[in-house]
Amino acid sequence: MGVLAGCRAGRRAAAPAAWAFLVWILLTWKFTAEQLLIGVAASTAAGLLVAPLGKAAGPWALLRPRRLRAAGELLVHTAWWIVVANVRLARRIWAPSRPLRSGMVVVPTRERGDAGVTTVALLTSVIVDNQLVDLDTRRGLLQYHAVAVPDRPETINEHVERILRRARGAGDGTDERPGTPSGSRAGR
Structure with a gap:
């Protein structure tokens, strides 16, 4: 060598x-x-x-101000939603009469790189409401098992992706990517 x-x-x-x-x-x-x-x-x-x-x-790499801010924002966002999701789950366990709307949800992701997809998948799975089950990197789809299927499934990873786009300097997150499929439910 x-x-x-x-x-x-x-x-x-x-x-x-x-x-x-x-x-x-x-x-x-x-x-x-x-x-x-x-x-x-x-x-x-x-x-x-x-x-x-x-x-x-x-x-x-975290020492760049934009990335440092995004890392802090992701930490706060994830910590907040972990607490919220655990309180919701505890309420559901202690009050079993509440209706259960669990199911499988397929959600599109705008992330194409390995680091971005991994970040979205891990941070959204740490929150007990949604657990990543499968991913299709070619088509940009993430499949989750949701404790309570949201009315708009894309909200599962929407906030994390917006923070990542801001960290890369890709705008405020309002730009839509052409050809990205909308979230769909794959059963309950």
Whole structure:
């Protein structure tokens, strides 16, 4: 392996190694020299092991003001809806006479990149109202199991996608993408 290839592999390993080190710090929460050295060694090894899988965004990508704001907004939005969804679910459990409108919902997504689709799928699934069941990346569709099927299924991922578009500088989220299918229900 040449020097140039070694530098490229090292650059590709830097982002996952940085994320691994941040996780190490969060899990151990010790700041002794030995603990930090072991963390650096383990993180570097992890970064080198996953480097052949492809490029990853490093934690420093969050330092851009637009991305930092979007990350904060996604965190607040998701935390709020986790609480709301859990309260709704608790009410439904404690008052079983409430009608249950669960079902499968197919929702279009405007996200086409792996990072965008993953972000939308994970953040909307963390909220207990909707769990991602399947996705069709070719057609841009996400299938969810919904505890309560919304009247407009596209509202499931609408807010997360709007925040992601703003983070990329793609407008205020009012632009419609031509040819995007509308949300549909696939049974109850």
